[in-house]
Amino acid sequence: MTGSKVIKHIKVLVGIAFSLGILVCLWLLPDMLEKKQSSKLLTVAEPCNLQHSHCRATHEEKSISLKVTPPSIPSMAPLTFTVTLDNIQAKTVILELKGKKMFMGINKIPLSPLPDGITWEGTTELAVCVTGTMVWLASILTYADATAEPNKATFEFESP
Helix, strand or coil, X not given: CCXXXXXXXXXXXXXXXXXXXXXXXXXXXXXXXXXXXXXEEEEECCCCCXXXXXEEEEECCEEEEEEEXXXXXXXXXXXXEEEEEECCXXXXXXXXXEECCCCCCCEEEECEXXXXXXXXXXXXXXXXXXXXXXXXXXXXXXXXXXXCCCEEEEEEEEEC
């Protein structure tokens, strides 16, 4: 091979290696970001139904309870989400609503503290699902301050 052909092949190989490196970084980036933003996860210990009563998630001595009013949880009607914290100090509490099997937009609702210091509330509406009953995931994120990892509890419920 002549010198110019060798240089051309080296350039092609460097280009391929560079492209593969970028693809690997893009593939690993979500995992790396998720690990940095990991939260303290509270789990729902027993099956619960928000249409019948409040639900509670726990981890060690901490707990987050969620109640929705009205309990029928209708779409396109005002819903009040009430969160009660036990052994969790929070300056900010966020309700994040997601469709379990269908993207329903970005729904992050900041909750307001009530005078008792452990109860937070917010009001929002659920979008209508054209395919029938929608399964929603309601995640409660509590932040002690702007730099702290959040406590997180996720509750599942259905809406007609």
